[in-house]
Amino acid sequence: MTPYRTRGISLVSLATIAGLWLTGCAAGSDNVEEAQPIKIGAVSSITGPAPFPEVPGAAQAVFDRVNADGGINGRPIEFFSEDDGADPAQAGQAARRLVDENKVVAFVGSASLVECSANAVFYAQRDIVSISGTGVEPACFESANIAPVNNGTIQGYASLLYYASETLGHEKVCPVILNSAGLTDPYLELIEKWEEETGSTAAHIDTSVVLGDDPAPAILAARDAGCEAVVFNANEPVAVAFMNTVKQQGLLDQMDWLTLTSAYSESVFEALKEQGTLGLYANSEFLPFMSDDPELAGWRTALTDAGVPLTSLSMGGYVSAEILVDVLKSIEGDITSESVTEAFRSLEPVENPLMGMPFTFGDETAHNPNRASMMVQAGENGWETVSDWVLVP
Amino acid sequence: MRLGKPTRLGGGLFLLVLVTLGLILPTYWVYLLSTVAITAIIARSIGLVTHQAGIITLCQMSFAALGGWAVSWLDIAWPTAPFPMLVLIGGVVTAPVGLLIGIATTRVRGVELAVVTLGFATALDLVLRQGSFPGVGEGTPVIPSAPFDDPRWFFALAWALLIVLQVGIATLSRSVHGLGWTAVRVSERAAAALGVRVGGAKSSAFALGALFAGIAGGLLAGQYGLLTTAVFTPLTSMVHLVTAVLCGASIFGGAVLAGLFVVFIPELLRRIGLPLDAANTLLALGAFDVLRRGGGGLVEKLNDQLQERAFRNTRVTCQLSPVRDERLQADAMQPDGAALQGETVKHQTLRVACLHVDSLTVAFGDHRVLEAVNLTVEHEEVHALIGPNGAGKSTLVDAVTGFLPSCEGRVSLDGKPIERFGPRERARLGIRRTFQYVHAIDAITVENYLKLAAGAAGAERIPAVRELLDLPDGGVPIRLMDVGSRRILEIAGALASKPQILLLDEPAAGLGEAESRALAERVRQIPAVFGCAVLLIEHDMGFVRVASTRVTVLDDGRLLTSGPVSEVLDDPRVIAAYLGQETAS
Amino acid sequence: MLDGIISGLVSGSTYAILAVCVVVLYRLVGVLNFGQAALGALGAYVCYALVGAEVSLALAVFCGLAVASVTAGFSGWVLARWLGEPSAIVRSVGTVVLLILLLTAGFRLFGDSPRAMPSLVPEAAFDLGGVRVSLSTVIALLVTIAIAGALSLLLRYTQLGIRLEAMSERPLTVQLLGVNSRQLAVAVWAATGLLSTLAMLLIAPTRNPTFESMSFLVVPALVAGLLGAFSNVWIAVASGLAIGAVEGAGARIEGLADYRGAIPFAIIIVALIWLRRREVWDAAR
Structure with missing residues (x-):
C-alpha cells in the first residue's frame, strides 16, 4: 500500500464520524420534557410492490380520536409509523430506531410483507409487544411477542374449508394451493386437521401452480376430479385472473369458488363484475366492512375524518389500535415497554365488536387470536354477507 | 503484504475509530454500522x-x-x-x-x-x-x-x-x-x-x-x-450492483462507502420525511452518472486522483534514448546474455528452426485468408513479416499463437508440433505476442504487469528488461502512461517471460519517429541479449531495415518471397505488391 | 402433457416477442436491455389503468402502446446521448439502472391493487385432436411469427435494415457517413417498447401478473435470446416458445412442477456448455 491509500481510508473514517455526528445530533434533539406522550410505533410496507398505508393510517385515526378526547389519563399518544419499503433491512432498521431512539413502548397496526421475520427476534430480545394490524408472513403468527389481529392466510383458508364443507354442505371440496414462499406445508397440515375435525376428505389437493402463474392446470385438475367447491389462496390480482380462467374453462357455475379475504375489496368486485365472474366467495376477517352493520359506524367515522380509505385491511389497524388503547387505559403506574408487555401477558380476553372472537394474548409462544371469519359473496350489487361468524377450532 | 509506516498509521487510526464507535455509540447506531459492514462485504464481492x-x-x-x-x-x-x-x-x-x-x-x-x-x-x-x-x-x-x-x-x-x-x-x-x-x-x-x-x-x-x-x-x-x-431477491442484487458501481467497490473505501450509502440514505430520507423508494432511485441515478462520466466509481476516482498527484513528479513514460553505446549495453547484459548463449549454441548444432510453419491454410467461410504459407524463423534472428493490408499477417500471428478455432497445416516450435495446444499453453511453451491494439492493463502498476507477464519463471529477468526498454518506476500505474510507452511495456512483459519466440504485431504504431528508431535498435538487440527469436510485423520499412535480418513477404494470403532484408526489400515484385497500383501506374 | 405444452405456448409467445425485442435491440443498438419487459409492463399497466377508469379498450391499448414507446424512445435517447461510446457491458449496466427506475416508478404508480385485464382476443376455444386450444394461443403464436418474420425481412432486405446493422458495428463511421445514429437508436428503442407492451397484453389476461412479475419476464426472454447468441431472431423465437412449452409441460409433472420456474436457468446452463464446447475468443485485436 502507498500513502494515498491511507488517505482514502482516513477520509472514509472521518466521513463516517462526521456523518454519525450530524445524524446523531438530529436524533439527540428529541424533547421528552413537554407533554410526555406515550410513544407507539409501527413498521409497515408503505412503498414497494404491495403497499398497505391504510393499516397504520387507521391506527393513527384511532389515536387522533383518543388524543382529541384527552388521551390516556391525560397523556397523548404519539404514533411513529415507519415505512420498510418491503425491504427486510429497512424493517430491521426502522424497528430498532423506534425502540432505541424514539423509545416506543409497543408496536401497533404494522402491516408489512417482511417486518415480522425481520424483527421477531429483536422484539423477543427487547421483550416488546407488537399487535400487528395485518400479519402477512407465517413468522407473524409464530412469535411470543407478535399478535396480529387478522386471521392470516392459514386460518382464513381454514375458515373457507369449514364453510364449504359444514355450511355449504359440499362433499367434494378441493383445496388449490397456489405456491408461495414456503407456505405449502402449513396449508397441507391445516387440510389434514380439517379432514380430521370434520370427517371430510379433500377430493383433490392441487399444489402444481405457483402464485402468479397461469392457474389453468389447477382449474382443469379440479374439473377432472369432479369438485363441488374449490378453495384457493390468492392475492387480489391473482383472484381476478383465477376467476377469469375459471370462466374461460366454462366452470363458473359448475362449482363454488372460495378465496381468501384479499379478494374482499371494492376493486376486486369491480374487476369481477367487469369480466362477468360474480359468485366468488371470500372470507372477511372482521365484521364485513361493506355491510351496513351499525357496529361499523365508529370505524367509518374515524377513518373518514382521517381521510383513510375504507378497506378490509384498514380494520386491522383500527382494531389493533383500539385494543392497545384499552390495554393502556388498564395500566396503573408507569407506562413503559415492560409494563405494556406485562399488561398484555396478563390480559383478560378483550371483546371487540368488529372481531368474531375475543382478543387474547397470554403467555403463549405463538399468537393467532382471531380465527373467526364471516363469509361474503360477490353479487350483482357488491359483496354481500352470506354467513354468521365461522369459527375455526 | 508490505506495510509502509503511513499505511500502518492509517489502518491503526481506522481501527481505533471503529473500536471507539463500537464502544460509545448507542446500540441502534452500532446495529446500523454492523449493517454497513455486512453490506460492504457484499459490495466488495x-x-x-x-x-x-x-x-x-x-x-x-x-x-x-x-x-x-x-x-x-x-x-x-x-x-x-x-x-x-x-x-x-x-x-x-x-x-x-x-x-x-x-x-x-x-x-x-x-x-x-x-x-x-x-x-x-x-x-x-x-x-x-x-x-x-x-x-x-x-x-x-x-x-x-x-x-x-x-x-x-x-x-x-x-x-x-x-x-x-x-x-x-x-x-x-x-x-x-x-x-x-x-x-x-x-x-x-x-x-x-x-x-x-x-x-x-x-x-x-x-x-x-x-x-x-x-x-x-x-x-x-x-x-x-x-x-x-x-x-x-434479484432486485436486491441489482441494487447492490448499482451501488457498488456508484461507489467503486473494488477498493476497500468504496465498499465501505457502498455500505454507508445503503444504510444511511434511507436513514436520511426518513429524517427529512421523504419516501423510502427514493433511495433506490438515488442510487440508480448516481450509478448512471458514474457510468456516464466513466473512469470508475466515486472512491475509485478519488483514489485515481490521489495517485495522479503522487506521481506528478515521476517519469511515467518509456524514454528510449535514441543514441546509446551498444558496447556498454552489451556489457550490462553480459551475465544474462552469456548464460543464454550456451543454449543457443546447442540449438544451432541441432539445426532445428525456432518456429516452423508448414503449408498453413486459414479460411473464414469461403474466403481463404492464408493459403499454404511456409515460414521459418531461426533462433537468434529477427524475422520481419511484411505485406500490404489484408495480406494475412495478423491472421498468421493468430494462427501461430493458437487463437484461431481451425486452421490447416503444421506449426512447430523448436521442432515440436504445437497445433493441438491452446493459446495459453503456447504462451507457456514460449510463444509470446503483442497486439496491434494495446492491451496493457491500465488498472495495475508497471511492476505488477511485469510480474503477471513474467509468471513464476521470469521474475529474475525483470531488471534486465527494464534496463533495455527504459521502463518507468515499478510503482507507476499503467493508466498514467501514454500509448507508445504501453506498447513498449507489452514488449517488456513478453520478454520477461523468457519466451523462445516473440511475435510483435506492429510495435511502432503510435510511436514518434525518434522513438520508433530507438525501439528498432532495441528489437535488433533482443536475440543477442535475451536469446529469443523475434517475428516482427511492421509497415515502417525503416524499422524493418534496422531491426531485422530476414524478411518474408505475404501478398493476398500467399507467400511472395523470403530472404535477407536488403535483397527482399529491393525486389521489384515486393515493391509492386507493397505499393500496389502506385507502382503499376 | 400435450395440454400443458399448448397452455404454455401463450407464455412462450410472450417470451418469444420479448426475446425478439432484446435481440433486435442488441444487434442494432448494441444494448442488452434488462428493462425490456419492464417497459412492456409500463405500457400494459397504463392500458389497464385506463380500462379501470372506464376508457374504451381500444383507446386504452393505444395509450399504453404510446406511453411505452415514448418511454422506451426516451430511455434510448438517454443511453445513446450519455452512454453512446462505452462498451456493451457498461450500457447494459445502464439498463439495469433503467429497470430499477421503472420498477420504482411502477410500484409508485400502480401499487398492487388488482385490475381487470381484459383479453384483446375474444374468448373462444376449440378441440384439436383431443386437446383444447384457446383462440388466444393461436393468435399469440401468429403475432409472434408475424413480428419475427417482419423484422427479419426488414433487417435483411431493406435499406433501413442494412443501415441499422452497420450502425451497431461502427456507430461512429455511420455517423460520419451522415446517418443520424442516435435518431435510429431512438426509433429502434421505441419500436421494441411498443412490441414489448403487445407481448404483455397477450400474457396478462391469463396470469394477471403484478408489475414486478411482469418486469422479470425479461429473464426467460434473455435466456431465449442468449440461445440464439443475441443475433438470430428465429432461434430466439423458437427458444422462447420452447421455454414456455417446457414450463407448461413441467407443470404436469409431479415433483418438477414446483421448480419449473428454474427451467430456463437449467436450459441455459446445459445449452451453453454444449454450444460453447469449442473455444471462441473475444473480439479480435
Whole structure:
C-alpha cells in the first residue's frame, strides 16, 4: 500500500464520524420534557410492490380520536409509523430506531410483507409487544411477542374449508394451493386437521401452480376430479385472473369458488363484475366492512375524518389500535415497554365488536387470536354477507 | 503484504475509530454500522467479480441466500457451535456453487454472463420460495452464540470479517493469479497470450465472490434471526450492483462507502420525511452518472486522483534514448546474455528452426485468408513479416499463437508440433505476442504487469528488461502512461517471460519517429541479449531495415518471397505488391 | 402433457416477442436491455389503468402502446446521448439502472391493487385432436411469427435494415457517413417498447401478473435470446416458445412442477456448455 491509500481510508473514517455526528445530533434533539406522550410505533410496507398505508393510517385515526378526547389519563399518544419499503433491512432498521431512539413502548397496526421475520427476534430480545394490524408472513403468527389481529392466510383458508364443507354442505371440496414462499406445508397440515375435525376428505389437493402463474392446470385438475367447491389462496390480482380462467374453462357455475379475504375489496368486485365472474366467495376477517352493520359506524367515522380509505385491511389497524388503547387505559403506574408487555401477558380476553372472537394474548409462544371469519359473496350489487361468524377450532 | 509506516498509521487510526464507535455509540447506531459492514462485504464481492474480473454479477444476493440458508440450517443442527464458525462454514459451502457456475460458463463472457447470473438469481429465488429457510416454519430463529448475541460483539465480528476478507483479497489481487482477473477483464485474448488461465481466473473470481457473499449471508442470518426470500431477491442484487458501481467497490473505501450509502440514505430520507423508494432511485441515478462520466466509481476516482498527484513528479513514460553505446549495453547484459548463449549454441548444432510453419491454410467461410504459407524463423534472428493490408499477417500471428478455432497445416516450435495446444499453453511453451491494439492493463502498476507477464519463471529477468526498454518506476500505474510507452511495456512483459519466440504485431504504431528508431535498435538487440527469436510485423520499412535480418513477404494470403532484408526489400515484385497500383501506374 | 405444452405456448409467445425485442435491440443498438419487459409492463399497466377508469379498450391499448414507446424512445435517447461510446457491458449496466427506475416508478404508480385485464382476443376455444386450444394461443403464436418474420425481412432486405446493422458495428463511421445514429437508436428503442407492451397484453389476461412479475419476464426472454447468441431472431423465437412449452409441460409433472420456474436457468446452463464446447475468443485485436 502507498500513502494515498491511507488517505482514502482516513477520509472514509472521518466521513463516517462526521456523518454519525450530524445524524446523531438530529436524533439527540428529541424533547421528552413537554407533554410526555406515550410513544407507539409501527413498521409497515408503505412503498414497494404491495403497499398497505391504510393499516397504520387507521391506527393513527384511532389515536387522533383518543388524543382529541384527552388521551390516556391525560397523556397523548404519539404514533411513529415507519415505512420498510418491503425491504427486510429497512424493517430491521426502522424497528430498532423506534425502540432505541424514539423509545416506543409497543408496536401497533404494522402491516408489512417482511417486518415480522425481520424483527421477531429483536422484539423477543427487547421483550416488546407488537399487535400487528395485518400479519402477512407465517413468522407473524409464530412469535411470543407478535399478535396480529387478522386471521392470516392459514386460518382464513381454514375458515373457507369449514364453510364449504359444514355450511355449504359440499362433499367434494378441493383445496388449490397456489405456491408461495414456503407456505405449502402449513396449508397441507391445516387440510389434514380439517379432514380430521370434520370427517371430510379433500377430493383433490392441487399444489402444481405457483402464485402468479397461469392457474389453468389447477382449474382443469379440479374439473377432472369432479369438485363441488374449490378453495384457493390468492392475492387480489391473482383472484381476478383465477376467476377469469375459471370462466374461460366454462366452470363458473359448475362449482363454488372460495378465496381468501384479499379478494374482499371494492376493486376486486369491480374487476369481477367487469369480466362477468360474480359468485366468488371470500372470507372477511372482521365484521364485513361493506355491510351496513351499525357496529361499523365508529370505524367509518374515524377513518373518514382521517381521510383513510375504507378497506378490509384498514380494520386491522383500527382494531389493533383500539385494543392497545384499552390495554393502556388498564395500566396503573408507569407506562413503559415492560409494563405494556406485562399488561398484555396478563390480559383478560378483550371483546371487540368488529372481531368474531375475543382478543387474547397470554403467555403463549405463538399468537393467532382471531380465527373467526364471516363469509361474503360477490353479487350483482357488491359483496354481500352470506354467513354468521365461522369459527375455526 | 508490505506495510509502509503511513499505511500502518492509517489502518491503526481506522481501527481505533471503529473500536471507539463500537464502544460509545448507542446500540441502534452500532446495529446500523454492523449493517454497513455486512453490506460492504457484499459490495466488495461485487467489486471483485465485476470491477476486477469484469463480470456483471446480478446474483450476489443469491450467494448470500445460500450462506444464510446454510447458517440457519447449521444453527439448528449444531446449536453448540460458535457463531463465527457457522458464518465461515456458510461462506465455504457457498464458494463451490460460485465455482460451478464459473466453470460451466467458462466460454461465456460479457453481457451474456450477466444473463446467466440473472437466470441463476431468479431460479434460486424460485426454488427458495418453495420451501422456507430452516427454522422459519417452526419460528426457531438463529441466535448467535454468546457473546455475539450482543450487538456490540456482533458489530466487532462483522467488521473483523470485513477487514480480514479485505486484507486477504488485497493480497491475492497483487499475486499473479489475482492480477489475472484484471487481465481477463481487459481482454481475454490478451490474458491468454500472457499465459493466464482465463477460465480459471473467472471461476476463481466467482468462487471468491460467492465466498464473500455467503459470509455476508451468514451474518444476515444472525442479524435477522429469521430469513425470508425477500432479503435476497434479484432486485436486491441489482441494487447492490448499482451501488457498488456508484461507489467503486473494488477498493476497500468504496465498499465501505457502498455500505454507508445503503444504510444511511434511507436513514436520511426518513429524517427529512421523504419516501423510502427514493433511495433506490438515488442510487440508480448516481450509478448512471458514474457510468456516464466513466473512469470508475466515486472512491475509485478519488483514489485515481490521489495517485495522479503522487506521481506528478515521476517519469511515467518509456524514454528510449535514441543514441546509446551498444558496447556498454552489451556489457550490462553480459551475465544474462552469456548464460543464454550456451543454449543457443546447442540449438544451432541441432539445426532445428525456432518456429516452423508448414503449408498453413486459414479460411473464414469461403474466403481463404492464408493459403499454404511456409515460414521459418531461426533462433537468434529477427524475422520481419511484411505485406500490404489484408495480406494475412495478423491472421498468421493468430494462427501461430493458437487463437484461431481451425486452421490447416503444421506449426512447430523448436521442432515440436504445437497445433493441438491452446493459446495459453503456447504462451507457456514460449510463444509470446503483442497486439496491434494495446492491451496493457491500465488498472495495475508497471511492476505488477511485469510480474503477471513474467509468471513464476521470469521474475529474475525483470531488471534486465527494464534496463533495455527504459521502463518507468515499478510503482507507476499503467493508466498514467501514454500509448507508445504501453506498447513498449507489452514488449517488456513478453520478454520477461523468457519466451523462445516473440511475435510483435506492429510495435511502432503510435510511436514518434525518434522513438520508433530507438525501439528498432532495441528489437535488433533482443536475440543477442535475451536469446529469443523475434517475428516482427511492421509497415515502417525503416524499422524493418534496422531491426531485422530476414524478411518474408505475404501478398493476398500467399507467400511472395523470403530472404535477407536488403535483397527482399529491393525486389521489384515486393515493391509492386507493397505499393500496389502506385507502382503499376 | 400435450395440454400443458399448448397452455404454455401463450407464455412462450410472450417470451418469444420479448426475446425478439432484446435481440433486435442488441444487434442494432448494441444494448442488452434488462428493462425490456419492464417497459412492456409500463405500457400494459397504463392500458389497464385506463380500462379501470372506464376508457374504451381500444383507446386504452393505444395509450399504453404510446406511453411505452415514448418511454422506451426516451430511455434510448438517454443511453445513446450519455452512454453512446462505452462498451456493451457498461450500457447494459445502464439498463439495469433503467429497470430499477421503472420498477420504482411502477410500484409508485400502480401499487398492487388488482385490475381487470381484459383479453384483446375474444374468448373462444376449440378441440384439436383431443386437446383444447384457446383462440388466444393461436393468435399469440401468429403475432409472434408475424413480428419475427417482419423484422427479419426488414433487417435483411431493406435499406433501413442494412443501415441499422452497420450502425451497431461502427456507430461512429455511420455517423460520419451522415446517418443520424442516435435518431435510429431512438426509433429502434421505441419500436421494441411498443412490441414489448403487445407481448404483455397477450400474457396478462391469463396470469394477471403484478408489475414486478411482469418486469422479470425479461429473464426467460434473455435466456431465449442468449440461445440464439443475441443475433438470430428465429432461434430466439423458437427458444422462447420452447421455454414456455417446457414450463407448461413441467407443470404436469409431479415433483418438477414446483421448480419449473428454474427451467430456463437449467436450459441455459446445459445449452451453453454444449454450444460453447469449442473455444471462441473475444473480439479480435
